[in-house]
Amino acid sequence: MENMQNPPQTELVELQIEGSTCYVTLNRQDKFNALNVQMISELCEIFEWTSKRSAGRNNILQDSDGQEYLRTLIISGHGKHFCAGADINMMRDAGAQSAEENRKDSERLDQLFNSLWSHPCFTIGLIQGVALGGGAGLIACCDYVVATENVKIALSEGKLGILPAVIGPYVYRRLGSACFRRLAMQASRIDSEEALRIGFVEKVVKDKEDLQDASVVILEEILSSGPSAVSLAKELTLEFDHWALDDEELRKFTLDFTSKMRGSDEGQEGLSSFLEKRPPNWKK
Numbered sequence: 001m002e003n004m005q006n007p008p009q010t011e012l013v014e015l016q017i018e019g020s021t022c023y024v025t026l027n028r029q030d031k032f033n034a035l036n037v038q039m040i041s042e043l044c045e046i047f048e049w050t051s052k053r054s055a056g057r058n059n060i061l062q063d064s065d066g067q068e069y070l071r072t073l074i075i076s077g078h079g080k081h082f083c084a085g086a087d088i089n090m091m092r093d094a095g096a097q098s099a100e101e102n103r104k105d106s107e108r109l110d111q112l113f114n115s116l117w118s119h120p121c122f123t124i125g126l127i128q129g130v131a132l133g134g135g136a137g138l139i140a141c142c143d144y145v146v147a148t149e150n151v152k153i154a155l156s157e158g159k160l161g162i163l164p165a166v167i168g169p170y171v172y173r174r175l176g177s178a179c180f181r182r183l184a185m186q187a188s189r190i191d192s193e194e195a196l197r198i199g200f201v202e203k204v205v206k207d208k209e210d211l212q213d214a215s216v217v218i219l220e221e222i223l224s225s226g227p228s229a230v231s232l233a234k235e236l237t238l239e240f241d242h243w244a245l246d247d248e249e250l251r252k253f254t255l256d257f258t259s260k261m262r263g264s265d266e267g268q269e270g271l272s273s274f275l276e277k278r279p280p281n282w283k284k
């Protein structure tokens, strides 16, 4: 098991841990947090480390040193903009290199989005300014997104003659087929009102200063849910996303899942705590 005293050492991304919440902040302000190779690698390291320290994955609230395991992850960006997308220099250079190098570069991006999408913690994005291309991909991978009023989001790749393919599955799952297809073709920026309407973000606040306050409300809500229930909700959803068998099989699968949850330590604790009129052991 990873040591709490040994988090990844990073330069372009900040990692801060407070109790069971980790704060991941993009910090390449001069390029509006455009995702270059170093930043992508640092984010991947952080997502891997924080995943291993998640309460949901370990099925326990604290490690052997009494340090809390993680239950929520907040991703945000320093400066005027949340994220100007993948670094355009990086993509041009990769495209001009050998097919193997080009693919390796895309694989790095793929790992980034997949590791945020499948992160066992509840993930919250706090965004201001723009979230373009890969920046839009990052928020599509989050479970809850709060945006400032002035936010602009775009699957802008089409304007550069490329496509939102690596981020595609996550945006598609968040918005649905028609909306993903339209935004990929249109490639122009949508405002916070449209983002809220189509489900790209969950909440809109006035200013950047209001983002933290909005996150406190949802954090409190999530900390009253069972940590394993939160993590397993993602696995359950993924099963539905991938379901290829008939409805009979689907019903069997959900019955098994329901029985497993009821019989788990967490399920027993949650059900008993309700009946005994006391808070469950995970509630802060």
Ligand code: COA
Binding pocket: 030, 031, 032, 034, 035, 081, 084, 085, 086, 087, 088, 089, 130, 132, 133, 134, 156, 157, 160
């Ligand atoms: N990759 C690399 N560098 C980027 C970048 C990106 N995705 N986005 C911005 N930058 C750099 C600019 O080249 C510029 O660098 P410089 O200071 O060395 O010239 C710096 O960040 C500031 O950007 P600039 O365009 O001058 O600022 P602006 O306020 O006029 O516009 C943005 C800001 C983010 C709206 C604009 O830069 C933009 O549209 N970027 C492209 C975003 C995009 O299409 N991303 C999707 C990639 S798939």
